[in-house]
Amino acid sequence: MLNFVFQNETRIIFGKETEKEIGRETKKLAKRVLLHYGQGSIKRSGLYDTVVSSLKEHGVVFSELGGVMPNPRLSLVREGINLCRERKIEAILAVGGGSVIDSAKAIASGVQYDGDVWDFYCTLTEPENALPIGVILTIPAAGSESSAGSVITNEEGLLKRAFNSPLMRPKFAILNPELTYSLPAYQTACGVADMMAHVMERYFTTVRGVELTDRLCEATLRTTVSNAKKVFKNPRDYNARAELMWASTIAHNGLLNTGRIGDWASHQIEHEISGIYDIAHGAGLAIVFPAWMKYVVNNDVERFVQFSSRVWGNEIDPFNMEDYAHQGIESLKQFFSSIGLPTSLREAEIGEDRIEEMATKATQQGRIGNFVKLGKNEVEEILILAK
């Protein structure tokens, strides 16, 4: 087990009707806030009205900026930063899924920075301060509600880049599973793939002596799989929605990689796919992860055997351990298919013509991944396995 520092101070307010707490919680942070959201589903669902009345009740003044799209855009972030400066905004409220929260984080960190916020995402510099952020989560997937990370797409060059800073970690996050009842099945499935990917990026490590976090990862994966199945049978199963929502946060709150080093190559490869083709991040991960696994399995068959056994409950065949390791990958792929996700580029109607370009972009800052270090050629081979 490696040395580590772990701290996650986000206050999680979880359960039925908790969105009504937004005014009370926000008031502790600021009096003048930016209400940031997506493409209007919160207005159709009535959530917007609940938020507005709770803010008014607690005397919180707000400006609005909607319009965040999946794979959130830098241009809207810049607009948000200008708005915050003009209106002397003191905090950002993100009401939505990971894209809205990531956009809010970018705005929060850019407001008091003299340069261009994109500098952070190019790792040229780091923010020295940021506005506090509060969240109402509507899509369990990205884990951004209690993470320190943000992913933004720069329309110039379709560059999708991630950035982490503890200053961007939300002060509070309100999670009401009922708000996810109305999610379309495909979006639920993409969220499931995203949260599972967050766990698997951490699970596939070369660090030894990490049994506790291995088992915590396996617990989170098994729970996600079994409750995804329940949600697909009954989208209004409260407990199943609640398990998925809490699992999505735990998958990415930093606990599961204490004492170990994650991989993250699959995420970086996926960012190139969704950066160019604008498919959902979760769908891209369902395509990349099984291909990545097939490419790297022989580097640590034992770990894949453990994955096959403990996550998928396959019965061990000690005479064919390699086959058995592959069986775990097959189980994952079949699960993704069963919830309606593509598991190949072809199924997502993506051709082969830009594979080399994606491999080049994914590795332009050097080799990626930790479980196995991947250069351009290796990424290309993985994308070919994903065809």
Add this chain to the structure above:
Amino acid sequence: MLNFVFQNETRIIFGKETEKEIGRETKKLAKRVLLHYGQGSIKRSGLYDTVVSSLKEHGVVFSELGGVMPNPRLSLVREGINLCRERKIEAILAVGGGSVIDSAKAIASGVQYDGDVWDFYCTLTEPENALPIGVILTIPAAGSESSAGSVITNEEGLLKRAFNSPLMRPKFAILNPELTYSLPAYQTACGVADMMAHVMERYFTTVRGVELTDRLCEATLRTTVSNAKKVFKNPRDYNARAELMWASTIAHNGLLNTGRIGDWASHQIEHEISGIYDIAHGAGLAIVFPAWMKYVVNNDVERFVQFSSRVWGNEIDPFNMEDYAHQGIESLKQFFSSIGLPTSLREAEIGEDRIEEMATKATQQGRIGNFVKLGKNEVEEILILAK
């Protein structure tokens, strides 16, 4: 799953040689601190010298109060409070195990309170503020290093009482598994029982739809059992010591009871045993828990079946589910015995003569437990099962 609020802001600094960070971390909290410790083992091990030189290096001025005993005493807490007031202490550093940390928490909450600190433990009132606390942990067991709770024994009447306040949660906790190499086997075993009890108190719930936290509990229990076995083979197995240490924190940091209600009757019954007989808390729990389980198993056989299967890996016998449920209890008892713990009052050389007195004291504020509500007669029956 029930609604919940979860927040744990303790900064965990984990790994080899991390005790050298104490000066740097303390300086962020205060310039004038109380160094609180136990009965001198930190002086014999050299830890005291490391702490002192790190504090001096960072210009932190300190007063000292050693002498904390297992089942920490109210009289020393009062002495600490007076010392802090006299010396204008701004923060408490607890260097030791759960008893030292619990004593530090009591002092920290009492310093700025006009009345007697015991009021908090009698739930007469709550602190409005408390001095910040920093920790170097030397015994993985109580989980006090990132919990909001403290247990103190009042010598008058041998009353052992628990109290919780988020103000008492440590600001940072330094965990170096190497510091636990020198723990005597019996103390290691008591710690293992204590951390497992913290998980099991949460695990045995009547709340349904809590698969994620069930599985996280099972992950923590399995890891504790397998690494305890490794540590008993080789007390200097770094990874095994590290797994136990991190598991002890996770067992009690609040995560494992999100969305559910724990039981805690076994803890309350044990407090009466160690309050009177001054045995180690972990040893008392190893006696009480199996007896409590035998008493309550028929109230929810399915949960005990899950415990028997998922924690102990027993093969399910669908034709004899009650026996199978009992098999899990037997597995726990055998494990406790295998690491040298008593699993009956007799083995701890405790007679039957004060059973009624203990049952009376445990229930004097009303029925205890949540999995099953227990009155005086029921507690007496459990203690008789524990004979």
